[in-house]
Amino acid sequence: MARTGRIREKLRWSKIYTFSCIRPTGSMTADASPSLSLPGPGHSRVVRCNQPHAHRRNPLNYPSNYISTTKYNIVTFLPKAIFEQFRRVANLYFLLAACLSVTSISPFSPVSMIAPLAFVVGLSMAKEALEDWRRFVQDMKVNIRKAIVHKGNGRFGNKFWHKIRVGDVVKVEKNQFFPADLLLLSSSYEDGICYVETMNLDGETNLKVKRSLEVTLPLEDDQSFNDFSATIQCEDPNSSLYTFVGNLEYERQVYALDPSQILLRDSKLRNTSYIYGVVIFTGHDTKVMQNATESPSKRSRIEKKMDYIIYILFTVLVLVSLISSIGFAVKTKFEMPEWWYLQPQRVGDSHLYNLSTPGLSGIFHLVTALILYGYLIPISLYVSIEVVKVLQAMFINQDLQMYDEETGNPAQARTSNLNEELGQVDTILSDKTGTLTCNQMDFLKCSIAGFSYGLRSSEVEIAAAKQIASEESGGSVQNGSGIDYWENGGSSCGSSPEIKLEGGITCKIEKARKPMIKGFSFEDDRLMQGNWLSEPDPDVILLFFRILAVCHTAIPELDEETGSFTYEAESPDEGAFLVAAREFGFEFCRRTQTSVFVRERYPSSADPIEREFKILNLLEFNSKRKRMSVVIRDENGQVLLLCKGADSIIFDRLSKNGRMYEVDTSKHLNEYGEAGLRTLALAYRKLEESEYSTWNTDFLKAKTAIGPDREAQLEQASDMIEKELILVGATAVEDKLQKGVPQCIDKLAQAGLKIWVLTGDKMETAINIGFSCSLLRQGMKQICISPVNKDLITQDANKALVLSLVTEQAVKEDIQKQITNASQMIKLETDPHAASALIIDGKALTYALEEDMKQQFLSLAVDCASVICCRVSPKQKALVTRLVKEGTGKVTLAIGDGANDVGMIQEADIGVGISGVEGMQAVMASDFSISQFRYLERLLVVHGHWCYKRIAQMICYFFYKNIAFGLTLFYFEAYTGFSGQSVYDDWYMILFNVILTSLPVISLGVFEQDVSSEVCLQFPALYQQGPKNLFFDWYRIIGWMSNGLYSSLMIFFLNIGIFFTQAFRQGGQTADMAAIGTTMFTCIIWAVNMQISLTMCHFTWIQIVLVCGSIATWYLFLLAYGESSPLISGNAFHILVEALAPSPVFWSVTLLVTAACNLPYLIHISYQRLYNPMDHHVIQEIKYYKKDVEDQCMWTRERSKARSATKIGFTARVDAKIRQLKGKLHMKVSSLSAQTVVLPPSPDVL
């Protein structure tokens, strides 16, 4: 990997850039500034550069670069996992019961207590182990990545990431990740800068410039590291990404280090061929790992509620046991002495039946009773739920409709314990870049000299057109299959290529809309192939193209295969402009320190001419200025200022004669904005030589000024020249949304979900995206909250540091006022359709999230239809998530793709990671991973809905079943003098939960579907059953429990009544305990299995087999058990064959009890069906009678009604438009009162 004589790129960015890349002038010698040696605790780290061996011994022995995110290792697995298991109350109870079962207190044999527990715990632990193993494999993949490390004597070689030590010198090449936190020493650029993409850290996609110290610049090739040595003293590992304090001692001089020399692990080197750096922090010391919080173990709401049920059951259990033990004590004291047949005087070695101490016996008996009635608490509940969830997760993983063909990634449920939570989501917090958008810009339209060019429609327009088309055709959608208009994509609309929108926009829907060139989707023959020369203002158009080609900071790269250029730009917008310019015939081909070269194909029709534009100054973009300009001198010597920027900014700076196209352009800009495009206005100014040189002196003065107000001065200088502009036109770039995002958002909004966007991007970008994915629309009240007049404040701060606290306070008060005003405004709003959107800036958010303000902020945010937070840090994302989660008490879902979303993903109730291009951090931290945002719809509306209902039903049924069974034991107790005798054989009881009733309930939890997946998607309102928690509210739970109580009473007393004393067979035999117990048990098996069949509404052969199978298994077991040696089966020997099966009473009791047990539930569901059907019942019926096929009109109408009243999404947008039209029509009608007016059909549809 030695350097191959590559010429270092000779570019000195510091010369052109206005703001950054200005090196701190001068270095301080060690003796000159003793204060620089960093004091005190927190800054104790010492790194000996290029001497990794020095770090193998204490005190400099820092952790290696090995990372591990596993919960366990081989040694700790057993104790830790067992501990985890027994943190569940129920498991602990069963452990205790198992321990006691070896004593004589236990009513059961030890094996009947220990075996199920071991099974249950073992299974759960196996699952834990598997999940941890997966984490381990994932870690190993990272650990064995290779890096190029200095191995001594100027030789570099490959080394595994985990072998890298502090002090190593590493060389990182283009597009590689940094293996650890590095100090940048030098780069392929002469002035030691490099570009870094910190996507994984903060989600920002624009490149950041890092620069090395001047003093380390000579370390520019492998050989120079032969005898390099230096010492770094710096801060201890911490999690702050944007700060770094330290100094470098090199050649006996001390240089201060700041964050701009630090390259953080997991960020990526871009646009730079290579860099050298020295490792400062490794492994878990790195900033990114310090930021990684341990992923919290999440539990779903249902499971938490289930705990309460378990507590209730515990209470019942204790109560019942107390009754039992008091009864026992009383019986022992007063009656047992008379029971000579028990020989009560012969106590033996146990205190269980000691007549002299009935109290003690009672206490012993309490323990017995607690074990005996333990069947109230279903031991297999947890394990059944676990099994069900794993199977549900398998279905999620296997879902073909969530499989992404392009990346080959299926959806993945990474933790299976949140499946049902997916069905209860209330708020979605979404990242923007990479989640909603692909972060790829397409040049789509432009407005030049007052003419709009570009025929292609944005995705937003296409979708809106389709929607309106389908609404207009009165709901009779051409495709009768019932698939939504979204799903059929562009293909079915091929038949109607032109759809007239109300707004008068004619949009063309192409059959396949594939941009041939990345970043360029422009299509208009008027500008292509030089045709623009015959347009009205060719010179303005020429200028437009030149601005595109010249006004930027990108670097061209020649693609040797195709011979064309690609561009490494700071932002994807800029890249799109350059590609557009290239396609228009203005190919930016070369950049030197001072010039930009553009190959112009036109106006001369001959070979392209390479023109040179001298760059005199570059006034770069930042979020405050919202514009960038270059001052150039063209080949004619004319000095020009070319400027591009946000329309509002540019329009303010136009000269009087530069406003020729302002009206038209701003109209176009509005249209573009409406179509969800990102717009920039382009302008220029001609400068006189003298004017320029005066300004340039000022500017240079500002640029070289030292001190805190340098930036302010620079800005002022820039302001001076960026005025009196002449408007040329505007560009519209489509920030390409990921496929299906608007549709998905629309559907989710219809399902009643609220969507918040949290992005690290600029406010304007965020608003644009808000528009393009319909979170915002025209006519929505935008409440922007940001600290106003920041300049003033900073100036104040500069003037008097003392004041800074006061201003801080002022800003806070200001924001508070903004929030209060906005809330007031929303409260006063009377129009039910009015929607408002809250857009808040990260800075303002810091204040809004403070303890005293956050409730106010939250209530405002909840009132708004959509919320967009811009410029938020990863930490703030997590804080906002927590605020929503805790403030509203509803289920939140966070979705993101980058490492900056990890905090939010972990904080939310459900974290969803997009497994796309941006590393694996988000996915690693997430609970579910999908490869595209649009799969979220199916994940929530279909799988979430199903899983929620399944789990809810399953848990309810579980409790029912165990109550029905467990209480019969208690009733029987009352008949045995509370002695703790069970009427059932031990084996029956073991098998009850583990085998006889487990499989049907699992099939309920895995396969149940109230409605098919298509219907789920067609009726998003069905989803609301989850967030409203219709299936797991206390009413329902208590209902099920009462059903269990009723069943237990029926089962017990009917059996007792029938088998009381008389013979139960023709042969005159009376029933003994085994016969009664077995019959009762048979009744239970039938009753609970019939109950589950009534509960299920989706029978496949699996359910049928399992339900019938578990009944059959019971008889088979009884047969087999009866055939076994009487030493094992005891009184159950031959019981079925000899005693029960020949007896008609046995069979008729089974029938009677089963019918009696299920009667109330049957009445309940019949009544509910008849008079109070729920939505899914009606839809089931519609489907069953095929009404949807017969009466498509009704079906479509209901589908559109099923949408939640939503204020965001396309539907809302169309609704608003239609309301607007209706309003207009209404006015017309009133004005033309005499005439009859035929209303167009479209408004009637809604």
Place this chain on the structure above:
Amino acid sequence: MMNNSGASAAGSSSGSGEGSAPRRNFKRPKYSRFTQQELPACKPILTPQWVISVVEIVDRYDSACIPRNMAKDKVAYIQNAAINKTCNRTLKVLKNMDQPIYVYYQLDNFYQNHRRYVKSRNDAQLRSADEASETSGCDPERTTAGGAPIVPCGLIAWSLFNDTYSFKRGNENVMVNKKGISWKSDRDHKFGKDVYPKNFQNGALIGGAKLDPNKSLSEQEDLIVWMRTAALPTFRKLYGKIEVNLKANDTITVTLENNYNTYSFNGKKKLVLSTTSWLGGKNDFLGIAYLTVGGLCFFLATAFTVVYLVKPRKLGDPSYLSWNRSPLGY
């Protein structure tokens, strides 16, 4: 029979509940005798022979068999081995009773299902002579004072019921057959043919009956029946069978040995003579329960049908969807 149909009627009226569940799209139903409801069937007609007729005679004798002078101290009476406890009872047959007539004794307030009692036995010992010393679980009646194992051990065997009955119709002896009153599987597999009682009822405390040490356990059917512990504190156990028909107005004289102590715990003792039907003994509860549940089903089925006819809900009527019912939707 009727209650059966009632239940299914209720089921079908609410068929919407689960009827719509298995949705399959068979275009045309396939012919089968089953689906077309043409399966061969037998059609029973309710004839008088089907009506259950069980005759039962119950006679409580525990207090009647105490001589008047001892009535105040029944326990002392019963525990005094010196007194002859023979007692005569007269029973009147009210209806014709066809043989076999089963003779039961019924005890009351006797906790045969007490955990201490139920556990106090050893199946292995009962089964095979080799396991005679296997007395685990038989506490507190395991061994004699000398430590020799008791066969059969345990409280259950120890407290074996020991009243005896003999019957006379007029002067004619009515034989009670005590063979075949226990389960065959118990005789064949659980009580060994080679196991003979040993050290039984030798201790200081005498419980109930003594066993003939020359008869193997499998022949001691009283013991076998007794060892089948009852589920409830009130229970009947088979004593024997009378294999002659008794006619209405016959008078039966019972000579009984009133040995068993139920007086300590105020338990009743009853003698029961009963015939059986295919449903077993006299069992009003089963009939009542069936009639109740069936009647309820029938009533509900009718109610639902009526309600359905009066105020039907169109199935699949979209106006019942929640967004159509509440004006604002969700």
